[in-house]
Amino acid sequence: MSQQIPGLPDMTYIDREKRTFLDQIYFWEITRGILITTKHFFRNMAKWLTFRKGGVVILYPEEMRPDYSQNNRGRHILVQRSDGSPRCVACKMCATNCPAECITIVAEESDDSNIQKRPKVFEIDVSRCIFCGFCVEACPVDAIRMAPTTEELAGYNRFRMIYDKKTLMTWKPTVNDDVVHGYNP
């Protein structure tokens, strides 16, 4: 016989032939049930009155979640160099490793002689993306990351869900070379 967790009631098996009179009359059990729910109600009420959260419900759009996990895989960010150009070298590792095949990259030659290529087109079809984070993992130069938030990831039609290079770079303009941010294994 293994150890019981303290505080956990040992659930008793109720055989159908051996129900007690109290079970059969039903009223005793319903009263007990109401007592339990009332206890929960007052506990949540007390929490609410003292400005703590009783439940887990968020009243979205009025209320935004402040407590996203810092590791949450949300929107994609293309990291910039200090001069504002994307750090991406268009190696297409992320597109190869993407299970949903939703990254489109067209490379062009870079002006900088130290960097061979840069992306001419960098698009992520967010409506197909499954937010697995494999693109972040695949990038050999840490050029793509994921922010913890997912707000504003909505569009009126499917073409608006394709985010291009500019959007991916500017919707969190504070992210640059020096800031480690979001999902980054």
Next chain:
Amino acid sequence: MPEQTIPATYKIEEVKKRREILELPIAGPGDQPIKVNIGPSHPAMHGTIKMIAELVGESIVNIDVEPGFLHRGFEKMMEDHNYVTALPYTDRLNYVSAMINNFGYAETIEKLFGIEVTERCAWLRTLFAELSRVTDHYTCQAAICSEIGAMTPFLYLMQARDYIWEHLNWASGARQTYSYARIGGLARDIPDGWLGKLKEILDSNIPLLKDIHGLMDRNRIFLDRTQGVGEISKEDAINAGITGPFLRSTGIDYDVRKAMPYHKYAEVDWEVPVGKYGDNYDRWFVRMREIEESLKICYQCIERIPSGPLNVDAFQAHLPDKAEVYDNIEGLINHFKIIIDGPKPPKGSIYHCVEGSNGELGFFLVSDGSGHAYRLHVRAPSLMIMGQLDKIIIGHQLADIIPIFGTVNMVGGECDR
């Protein structure tokens, strides 16, 4: 009756069949059964599944259970993607306990490679698998409660589930579709202080479970609707290949975690709860007891997780560390090789099974030495149950379909793949 105009594209036999169905009397004289279509998209069917019931009065004389509406070609997808990129697809099997699927899939390939995961990884996997099982059982129990009419326990359980999911998000990066396993380890280590917080969350679940017991256990409505409804015998369950809580509810203590221990289940102290008659109540009882046992395993894991390396040193199987990639040309080449070609296990075939929350979840993998599977078959526990569901339901009332369907816990993603 006016002539119906028939679209030209219908075939003649099809039209005849449709007419036959149309000509069935709606309220038949005597014992003529009435056909009722339930599903595929019906609020009572959680999961896309269609049932065609033949009713006399309110009793079901015949029922045809038709799964397969959620078929996404999962197995072909796995053959199309390499071993790494196929991993997120396993999340979508039983999406309520995705960790177990992740680990089952990763372990299948590890077995083929002959890799042994590290101690720390094995303990963490045990912990995550059990947490996943707890959330899955919470969801199932909550669904049963709400289907029987008890909305309060549903909300309590959903809240408890969400706390665990949010906490798993801190470790893995997603609430539900974690993609957390990697071949030979895990995607990332757990954050500092994660285990302490987890312990608090689990502690808060214990009074909640007590309340659920208080609300449901001896409630006569609940007992009347579950006891003696949806019974299955031991023999039928075994012959149909049913496993998991469903089989254990009939009184057979078969559990993959005990029968063929994987992870660290052989080293922790727990027992296999069993039922007696295999009816709805027994399935509820077994799941409820299993939650307790899983919590017990979780507590033991939290105590015993050792420190040490997380991933094994297997350059052919998983992506190298980021530091290697940034600073070391060999690491970079290895990184590119694995992403472009995928890890290449030796030729051969292998079967590995884990205890999913609905039963034995098996992966049969045939490798031809390339970067993607030649064939991958998933033994989905829900599918076996669907084969027996008609026999369980026949003879009961129409309203009993809902609790029976709730307690068998069919998950569409896993059943239809």
